[in-house]
Amino acid sequence: MADCAQPVSPRLGIGAAILVAALILGTLAAVALRAEPGRGLGSSDWAALRFTLIQACLSAGLSVALAIPVARALARRRFRGRRLLISLLGAPFILPVIVAILGLLTVFGRAGWFSSGLALLGLEPVQIYGLHGVVLAHVFFNLPLATRLVLQGWQEIPAERFRLAAQLGADARAMRQLLEYPMLKRIVPGALAVVFAICLSSFAVALTLGGGPRATTIELAIYQAFRFDFDLGRAALLSGLQLILTGAAALVAVRVAAGEGFGTGLDRPLQRWDGSTAAARLVDGLWIVLAAGFLLLPLSAIVLAGLPGILTLTGAVWMAALNSIMVAALSTVVLLLLALPMATAVALGRGGMIEVAGILGLAASPLVIGTGLFIVIYPIADPFALALPVTALVNAVMALPFALRILVPRARAVVGRYGRLALSLDMRGLAFVWRVLLPRMRPQIGFAAGLAAALSMGDLGVIALFADPEFATLPLQVYRLMGAYRMEAAAGAALLLLALSMAAFWILDRGGRWHAEA
């Protein structure tokens, strides 16, 4: 039996994967079963599907293509503020959509900084609305995540390998072929699949920056099916379509990404001998400056917009902030309880379906999960009373794909390297997990937990259907403030949200890496 030759059992992970799949597919089924006969998919739905696929492919391709040189530069260079920059890389991704859009438009919009700069030079303003605007926004959201994932890959190449390569006189080209390309081959497909899945379910970004109904995505069609037509059947159908597309992308990624890792080293700090030429420094520097500028300008726009409002925030907003912290904490715990066994099971060779189950969380429409849960829970319990646990659970499932991408490569390396050694010492089960696996995965756990906490803080997700009158989260308050014309206060609350998310991310991420070299 395979189980006998492993230090831990994959059963817990398989169980967690089944739970996740049941949640996502079960809610979908609940919605489908409630459906009355409606119309099937029409030509506009196929147009939406086409647009969704085009923009998701472009966005994913561009985000990851740009992330590779940026991550490489960050892996090779050591400079003041590097850690801060890497932490800030999490920021765009965790902002509520509406806040991020307004930040982006302050920089790239018709009346934005960029266009004003061009006007000073006597040039036409940039036209952001259209497919390119959608892709730009998606790159803004996902480049940081892709960079972190690829950077992680670079950091998993043991320092000894670079040392050995340098000793053997490998030049930059040889180093790329021996070390970097194989690593990218393992990391990039997963990163592509994750970003693709995120962009697949994009809705408000695509609509707003797409410039009109041409930019209709499947998620908007689901929204329309719910609100405009109350056609639950069509909503379920469209959501199923989204799940199939993402599942297919995930399967392809898992297949393509196969390949041996580099084994492990002594966890010593990385030193690179191939990047010391002036040209390499210049190129790396340029990439870092460009990426930092692209990400930090909109962020500073959000900070500037929020400063005047943050002093005027009322008790309700602070209360909501407290609620958001509670949700984030709970969903981070749930996430780790799901993700760690799943990552371990994947590392033990039970990959395939577990990884696919993990990534489905991204493709599931929050509206469908929320409605499905509502249909299931409503007959047996009061949805309001369950607002907190439901939100935490769904947020955890949504963050699961990221967590797995972060945890799996490391778990694989640890099990591969220490599994047999542990077995020969008869170290099994909890002892292996506690003494070998968890300590070695600490940086990855910190990163995954930080991302989950931040994501959960910024997510509006399913809260709408379960919203207890006394239980509003901070993102919900941002929308409520905007809905009440309080744009300045909304900007202040958004800044508070940004600060809280960043703090949660930073504390957990740093907590994981306190002894390690970032």
Place this chain on the structure above:
Amino acid sequence: MKYLVLAAGLLSTTAANADVPELTVYTYDSFVSDWGPGPAVEEAFEKICGCDLKLVGAGDGAALLARIRLEGARSDADVVLGLDTNLTAAAKATGLFADHAVSADYTLPIEWNDKTFAPYDWGYFSFVHNADAAAPANFKDLAASDAKIVIQDPRSSTPGLGLLMWVKAAYGDDAPAIWADLSDNIVTVTKGWSEAYGLFLEGEADMVLSYTTSPAYHLIAEEDASKAAALFDEGHYVQVEVAGKLAASDQPELADQFLDFMVSDAFQSIIPTTNWMYPAVTPAAGLPAGFETLVQPGKSLLLSEDEAASLRDVALDEWLTALSQ
């Protein structure tokens, strides 16, 4: 642990209030927010009803109706407040609503004789712009100008659907041509009102689809007279916001009392400066200072709920076709 404490707290408050009847009103989010009418309405009604008024925010008008349809007859809600005339036909078709007995001296720009739903406020859709910029006088003017506008998607937004009906009511079969001409003026289409208004304030567009009452917010709450609403000579589409009682309510008398309260002075005088709409019955003290500065459309447009329901899909198709070119 914290959650357990919270849950215990919730349970004990429920137990303590068990002898006080509870009236549950589902409404849209901005109504229940601290800056909306919710808190003041709750306080005023609880003073006279000897009950606990529970206002539950459930997205916006369309989401509200979807929520009620999901819950069906088993819903905890006694009253639904926040539908508009574009939704009432669908709401009645569910058979979940009971007739009301409210009568009042409405100051609506149209006749009101709906037996199921009673109005609580109303407004004119309008394009809001910076007061120092010249405004077009109608849709054709707007289409011919190079003014840039932001609008909301009718598939996801109540004002967006309102605009669709506005153009349809004003131009009928010529609506597709109007939309085609407008397409180069439309900077973008947003998911909801908040995004669109935010974009306008950011300077992304010259005008935004909102209400003639929007400048009142800036004038009264911010003492800022820089915003104005454009007056269109085709007339302005009216949005009437209504409430109705659910047939399966376990508190039918309280629900009736709430609907009566809704058209009384106490409720109506809260509306103008919290919901930034016109009250359905002008309070005895009149409208707040500042409202007299708002533009007064010469003509009110409103499709009946049946017309609105039957034209909705056609109008949406026309809109999609014209803007997808």
